[in-house]
Amino acid sequence: MNVYIVGEDQAAREIIKRLLSFCSDDFNILMELPARGGEIKKMLINYNTLSLKFPVILLMDLDDKDCAPVIINQYFKGNIKNTQFILNIAIDEVEAWLMADRENFANYYRVPITSIPEPKLYRTIKSSFYEMYFPYKSSLFMVKEIIPLSKIKEFKEQMIPSSNAKKGKEYNTALTPFIKNHWNIKNAMNHSDSLYRMINRIKKIVSQYQTL
Amino acid sequence: MIISRLKLYNWKNFQNVDINLTERNFIIGSNASGKSNLFDSLRFLRDISKQAGGLQSAVEIRGGIKKIRCLAARKRSDILVEIDLSDEKSDELLWTYSLNFMHTGGGVIKSEAKILSEKVYDGKEKKWITDRNENSKEEDTETLKYTHLEQVTANKKFREIQLFFQNLEYLNVVPQLVRESSSYNSTKIYEDYFGRNFLERISLINEKTRNAYFRRINSVLKLAVPQLEELQFHKDKMGVPHLEAKYIHWRAKGSKQSEDQFSDGTIRLIGFLWALIDSNGTILLEEPEINLHSEIVKQFPEFISKIQRSKKSVKQVLISTHSYDLLNNKGIGTNEVLVLENSAEGTNVKTINEIEQIKAIIDSGFSIADATIPFTAPKEIHEVNQLNLNFSEQ
Known part of the structure; x- marks a missing residue:
C-alpha cells in the first residue's frame, strides 16, 4: 500500500514509519515530505488534495499559540478532509509519545524512571483515558529535565542544547535508534490516548484498503 | 535551432535513453546519477565538430x-549518440544526426574508435542525406575512423550541424582554477572543462563586445555583490589576463581587487553570467547554484528565461541542479524537467509526467522542488548518522 509520509523533522518521520510498520507490513513509503520543513500547516490543503491519489500520513506539532481546530479552519478553508488523509496535529509533541513508553525510554537513555512524568487520568462524560502530561513542551522537558540525569555521557552531549539552540547538536541521531529499535508502541499507547487514536486511524486506512 | 531530442545507447551510465528537450531544461537526479554524463554526450558531439577535433580525439580525451561504454551493458558493446535538431518556435524537425561506433584494436594494435554507422536526416528535404555504415563499398578501416561531421568537405550539406555543436557552450567554472594563475594555458589543447581558461576566453573577444558584456555583468553584480564595483578586464605585463574590481569599504575610494581575491561565489556568478551573455545557441550549465546565496539562486529560472527572451541567440539552456531554491520557482513547467533515476540497468531519464508519485505532488499544488528533491534524495541518507565509523580504532 503506497503512502506519502509528512513530518516536520527526522524524528517525526521515523515515528510515522514505526507506526506504519506496527499497523501493517504492507506499507510502501513513496516519499518522505516535505522537502523543507516549516511550511507544513500552510500546505495542509495541498496534502489533502494529494491524498486523493495516495494516502498521506501527516504528523505535526502545535505551536504554543495555536490550537488544532483553529489551524484546520484557517488552512483548510472550508474544504472537507479526505478519508485518505491522516492528519495528526499533536497537542503535545511527538516526543511525548516516545516518553509514554516510560520503562524503555528510561532504560535506553539510562535515566531514572521517576524523572519521566506519570500519565494522568483524564475523565470526560463519555470516557476516561490516560495521557502524558508535561509541565511545558515535552521535547524541552526531555532535554532539560530528563536527559541531564542520564548515566551515559554521550546522550547528554548529543541531546542537550548548547546556548540558544533549540535542540542538541545530534538530537535526531540520538533519538532515531530508540524510535526504530526500542520504542514499545503497545506500552506507549496505554499511557497516551493521542497515540492510541493515531494508531486507530492508520489501522482504519489499512482495513479500507483490505476491503477494496 | 535547438536540440529537441537526445537518444543514447551505451553512453556511460545510460544504457538506453531517448529524451525530449525544450528551450529550458532542468536536469535533476541524485549524486552520481549521471547529470554530467548526459551533458558529456553533447560535449562529445562538440569535440567531434570543433576545429582540430574529430571522433578519435573526442574518444581519446x-x-x-x-x-565511455555503459558499465551496465549486457550484450552490445557499441555506442550510439543521436540527436534531433528542431526549430525552437515551430518544432519543425531540421536535422537528425546519428553516430554509432565501437572499440577496435587492443594489444599491439592501437585502440581506436570505429564507426559502425553515421546517418544524417535532412528535415527540410525529408530524407536521409548521409547513410554510411561499415558494410558500404566506399568505406574501409581508414575512412571509418573519421566522421563526416568533422570533415568540411564531407559535411557540406549539413555544415549547420557542425556549426551548431561548435557553438555549444559548457561552463562549470571552478573558482580555485580560475585563481590559480600558474595553471594558465596548461589545458589549452583540450576542452576547457572547469574554466581554467575562462579568463583567456574573455581576452579573445574584441574589446568593444567585451566592454558591452562587462557593462551587463556589472549591472547584475551591483545587485548581487553590492560591495564590488566596476568589474574590468586587463592584461598584466606578462600578457596574462585578469579581472579587476573595486571593493567598496570605509575608505572613500575603496580598493582594487583582482580575481585571486574574489570570493568563490563572485567568480562563479561572473562565469555563469558570461556563459549566458556570450552564448550563441545551446548552453549547458552545471549546478549554477554552487557557492551562491540562496536568494541569488532563486532568481536564476526567471533570469535565464528573461535572457532567452531578450537575447535571441540564447536558444536553449540545459541546467543540472540539486537546488531546492532554483526548482522552487512556480514558472518551471513539468515538460522542462528531466529526472535521472538509477537502476540496475543503468540510469533512466524520465519526465515528471512519467513518474506518478512526483506528478501527484505537483498536481496537488506543490512546486517542482517539493516533489522532486525528496524523490531524488538517497533513501537511506539519514542512516549516515547511525554509522559507527570506529575512529577510536586508529
Whole structure:
C-alpha cells in the first residue's frame, strides 16, 4: 500500500514509519515530505488534495499559540478532509509519545524512571483515558529535565542544547535508534490516548484498503 | 535551432535513453546519477565538430571507448549518440544526426574508435542525406575512423550541424582554477572543462563586445555583490589576463581587487553570467547554484528565461541542479524537467509526467522542488548518522 509520509523533522518521520510498520507490513513509503520543513500547516490543503491519489500520513506539532481546530479552519478553508488523509496535529509533541513508553525510554537513555512524568487520568462524560502530561513542551522537558540525569555521557552531549539552540547538536541521531529499535508502541499507547487514536486511524486506512 | 531530442545507447551510465528537450531544461537526479554524463554526450558531439577535433580525439580525451561504454551493458558493446535538431518556435524537425561506433584494436594494435554507422536526416528535404555504415563499398578501416561531421568537405550539406555543436557552450567554472594563475594555458589543447581558461576566453573577444558584456555583468553584480564595483578586464605585463574590481569599504575610494581575491561565489556568478551573455545557441550549465546565496539562486529560472527572451541567440539552456531554491520557482513547467533515476540497468531519464508519485505532488499544488528533491534524495541518507565509523580504532 503506497503512502506519502509528512513530518516536520527526522524524528517525526521515523515515528510515522514505526507506526506504519506496527499497523501493517504492507506499507510502501513513496516519499518522505516535505522537502523543507516549516511550511507544513500552510500546505495542509495541498496534502489533502494529494491524498486523493495516495494516502498521506501527516504528523505535526502545535505551536504554543495555536490550537488544532483553529489551524484546520484557517488552512483548510472550508474544504472537507479526505478519508485518505491522516492528519495528526499533536497537542503535545511527538516526543511525548516516545516518553509514554516510560520503562524503555528510561532504560535506553539510562535515566531514572521517576524523572519521566506519570500519565494522568483524564475523565470526560463519555470516557476516561490516560495521557502524558508535561509541565511545558515535552521535547524541552526531555532535554532539560530528563536527559541531564542520564548515566551515559554521550546522550547528554548529543541531546542537550548548547546556548540558544533549540535542540542538541545530534538530537535526531540520538533519538532515531530508540524510535526504530526500542520504542514499545503497545506500552506507549496505554499511557497516551493521542497515540492510541493515531494508531486507530492508520489501522482504519489499512482495513479500507483490505476491503477494496 | 535547438536540440529537441537526445537518444543514447551505451553512453556511460545510460544504457538506453531517448529524451525530449525544450528551450529550458532542468536536469535533476541524485549524486552520481549521471547529470554530467548526459551533458558529456553533447560535449562529445562538440569535440567531434570543433576545429582540430574529430571522433578519435573526442574518444581519446575521455580515456577511450572503455571509459565511455555503459558499465551496465549486457550484450552490445557499441555506442550510439543521436540527436534531433528542431526549430525552437515551430518544432519543425531540421536535422537528425546519428553516430554509432565501437572499440577496435587492443594489444599491439592501437585502440581506436570505429564507426559502425553515421546517418544524417535532412528535415527540410525529408530524407536521409548521409547513410554510411561499415558494410558500404566506399568505406574501409581508414575512412571509418573519421566522421563526416568533422570533415568540411564531407559535411557540406549539413555544415549547420557542425556549426551548431561548435557553438555549444559548457561552463562549470571552478573558482580555485580560475585563481590559480600558474595553471594558465596548461589545458589549452583540450576542452576547457572547469574554466581554467575562462579568463583567456574573455581576452579573445574584441574589446568593444567585451566592454558591452562587462557593462551587463556589472549591472547584475551591483545587485548581487553590492560591495564590488566596476568589474574590468586587463592584461598584466606578462600578457596574462585578469579581472579587476573595486571593493567598496570605509575608505572613500575603496580598493582594487583582482580575481585571486574574489570570493568563490563572485567568480562563479561572473562565469555563469558570461556563459549566458556570450552564448550563441545551446548552453549547458552545471549546478549554477554552487557557492551562491540562496536568494541569488532563486532568481536564476526567471533570469535565464528573461535572457532567452531578450537575447535571441540564447536558444536553449540545459541546467543540472540539486537546488531546492532554483526548482522552487512556480514558472518551471513539468515538460522542462528531466529526472535521472538509477537502476540496475543503468540510469533512466524520465519526465515528471512519467513518474506518478512526483506528478501527484505537483498536481496537488506543490512546486517542482517539493516533489522532486525528496524523490531524488538517497533513501537511506539519514542512516549516515547511525554509522559507527570506529575512529577510536586508529
